[in-house]
Amino acid sequence: METLWFWLVSVMIAIYVVMDGFDFGAGILHLVVAKTNEERRQVLGAIGPLWDGNEVWLLAGGGSLFLAFPKVLASGFSGFYLAMWLVVWSLMLRGISIEFRSHVQDGLWRHFWDATFAVSSVLLPVLLGAALGNVLRGVPLDGTGYFSMPLWTDFQLGPQPGILDWYTVLIGVFALVTVSAHGALFLAWKTEGPVHLRAKHLAPRLWLLVLVCWVAASAATARVNPAILHNLPEAPLAWVAILLYLAGLGLVFVGLGRERFLLAFLGSGAFILGLLAASAACVFPVMLKSTLNPAYDLTALNASVGGHGLRTGLVWWLLGFPLALGYVAFLFRFHRGKVVAAEEGEGY
């Protein structure tokens, strides 16, 4: 049951990254791919009806983590205290910039929200990527089950690292590049005209950058946490995940070559999902690794709640999850086709 919940939480968080990832990407790229007000409204029109639902995956995933592994949530959230709040503030300002931009027809007003939208969209994947880096590298958990980390120290690894060191920043940059590339495919699929052309032009270049970062991040991870490679032969799910992300990567390039952007976008979703699933499979059952002593690791087995709570949660999770997927399918279907900028006062 603990193993099942480890995977449920991982799947929820991976879906969150895929879903919010494309709207982060749209936010990162919009200053580049959309120059005029009309074009920016096209980008916002594409993600506007979806971003809030995408973020619910984070809240629902966080809720699942809370109910199944409260020790991990308590330790991780309080340990990454300042970084957590940077994430939250970025989420808040980003949400407001998407929702409020269209309310006033004024150049300065809209420039301000465009800049806020871009900056927060860049910060979020870097911070969330660095969070993943911390999980892979380990944190100074002691016997109490808690830790406290400064935002940065000397950017070196060691038993008492900062939240940001060279490794976690590298993973953050990898995340930034990946969601940008993911977002470029989404925009190439959902838009037409100049935005489409610019996104189409940018996508292959970004994906080459993803390949470079992917190799660098994998090599660095193998160095920072050798146990991950060590676990690989005994983790059949990791092989499935690796197949998934390689197939995804293949689809991205096939889709790009044939200008079939929905295919490429699905490929990049599979790439991100597979990469995160492979990471989860390789660290399993460890959820928060201790840099001080492996005995202090928080794992799916020693950090979970009792069986009754997990079984109860599973019942409503099995009802809620298909419902959530149904909403996503409904939304994509309702907003199908290419997005054109809405009339003033009629949309994002």
Place this chain on the structure above:
Amino acid sequence: MGDPLFWHRLQFGFTATYHYLFPQLTMGLALVIVLLKALGLRTGETRYSDAARFWIRIFGINFAVGVVTGIPLEFQFGTNWARFSQLSGGIIGQTLGMEGMFAFFLESSFLGLLIWGEKKLSPKGHFGAAVALWLGSWLSGYFIIATNAFMQHPTGYAVAADGTLQLTSFWAFLLNSWALGQYAHNMIAAVVTGSFVVAAVGAYWTLKGIHPVQANLNLRTGTILGLIFSVLVAFPTGDLQGKLVAKHQPITLAAMEGRFESGPRAGLTLIGQPDVTSHKIENPIKVPAVLSFIAFGTFSSNVRGLLEFPQDQWPQNIELLYYSFHIMAGLGTLMIGLMALAGFLLWRGRLATSRPVLWALLLAVPFPYIATTAGWAVAEFGRQPWLIYGVLRTAQGSSPLVHAGHTAFTTLGFAGIFVVFSMLWLFLIGRELAHGPESQAH
């Protein structure tokens, strides 16, 4: 001030109080919008859908601020209250997770359709989106109230060998009697906020003599709903809530009333200043025996005073608790009176010409907000010194390694962000009011 606990409490209290200024209007307006859309569908009159369109625009701005100010609350469980989360996550994680799965997905999926979808959807489809937002926001409210109810009156759990709280009965936890009572009280209060806002906008336009059809409709809708719901918030739901407090938190009841000595035929203090060190109320004006009746249903019941309980179980901030309760109850009474007067004039067909009453309706907008905030202050100050009543003290629930420098930094950061949000909200809502209702979809 160097005490981390002070900052943890200040930050949670501040961010939760600020956040709840928005959902109370969202949840209240959601019902108003559903009613207006339903009337529009039934009668085919455009004035109803015109009114709904105006309120949907207000709803959209208000909802956005509500969403983004709600995010930090979910995070604070882990960041600031780690030991509480670690001990009780297996229980309150259930409702917080369900809120995401069943309420937030529903709301976020239909929000865009409600705000921007009137022309894309059929009238029935748009009505459906309004119903989805109403259901979603009211469900979300239930899951949060059920979470809070566990902290006020824990049910359905057992303490495991390692000290953590484990779920033993999902239904006892979810259908906690405290949650049902508090939910009814709270949701009705949200409709009161919504109807006072609707009535005030109607009064404003009537006083200015603009948008006559919409001014009249809003005045009427706000007054009728305001009268019904401001009565319901006091009786039966407020009364029920008082009895729950009397039954499960007798110390809190004594502190709310500033009652130090026990005894039968307990009087209700209308006005007076509690002096906690010398155990009395100064300058009291009391109604005899009414407190006994409110708490237990008979005038002769004994209501226990604070001195009967050990002092380490008294709420720490008795003064603030006392004033919060009296402000809530006092404003509640005033609001019933105002709506009764407005309702009477409406019935006689004289409301639109009674300028003093229109002015009162306009100026009364802050009252439901203050009363609701004070009501939550009663619940939360009254719960002290416990985080989970009788189970975990507040001082034992905070994050062990987060120091005052961290939390002071983030609290001040929130103060800055909320100043910006407040200005944006006032600016955008002000623009909508100045713009007024659109008489037809173009």
